[in-house]
Amino acid sequence: MKKNKISVSNPDELNKHLQHTSPFTWISLGLVAAALLGFFAWSFIYKIKIKIAGTATVFNGEASLTVRDSDVGKLAANQLVTINDKESLLTFSDNKPVAHFDGLENGEYTFTIVFEKRPVDFLLGK
Numbered sequence: 001m002k003k004n005k006i007s008v009s010n011p012d013e014l015n016k017h018l019q020h021t022s023p024f025t026w027i028s029l030g031l032v033a034a035a036l037l038g039f040f041a042w043s044f045i046y047k048i049k050i051k052i053a054g055t056a057t058v059f060n061g062e063a064s065l066t067v068r069d070s071d072v073g074k075l076a077a078n079q080l081v082t083i084n085d086k087e088s089l090l091t092f093s094d095n096k097p098v099a100h101f102d103g104l105e106n107g108e109y110t111f112t113i114v115f116e117k118r119p120v121d122f123l124l125g126k
Contacts, residue, residue, distance in 0.1 A: 043123070047116040050074065056083055056111040058104045063088070065097040065111060075113070083109045 008014055052071045056063040063083060067075065079090040081099040088099040090113065099111075117126075 040120075043119040045118075047118055049114055049116055052113040054111055056081075056099070056109045057107075058083075058101060058109060059106050061100055061102050061104065063099045063101055063104070063109070063111065065090075065099065067097065074115075076115075079113050079115050081111050081113050083111045 052067060052074060054065055054067040054071070056065050058064075063081070065081070075090060075097050077089075077091060081088050081090050083099075083101060083104065086101055086104065088101050090097055090099055092098065
């Protein structure tokens with residue numbers, strides 16, 4: 001392929017080689033910029049609900065929680081843990097997630113933890 005060479009011998013010839021950008025091009029560029037700006041604004045404002053479920057073994061009111069390995073990094077202290085419509089705050093004992101539930105009989109239960117996260121947090125690795 002040959003490249004087009006433009007040679008200009010005086011400043012008056014510059015106008016011959018300038019291209020005109022159509023309004024359609026500017027409108028398209030503006031719409032793309034507005035869409036990107038809207039997406040980033042949404043990712044900072046909107047919150048996604050994340051639900052973690054697992055098995056809880058309750059003994060003397062202390063629930064020892066078992067979660068999938070992929071969910072362990074999502075757990076944080078003071079998240080709300082729900083078992084049978086009863087709620088407690090998540091704590092850690094020897095780096096293991098636990099919650100305290102008065103009035104639950106000893107045994108196995110299913111628990112849920114629901115928390116919110118902004119989409120931008122996923123991009124930032126938080």
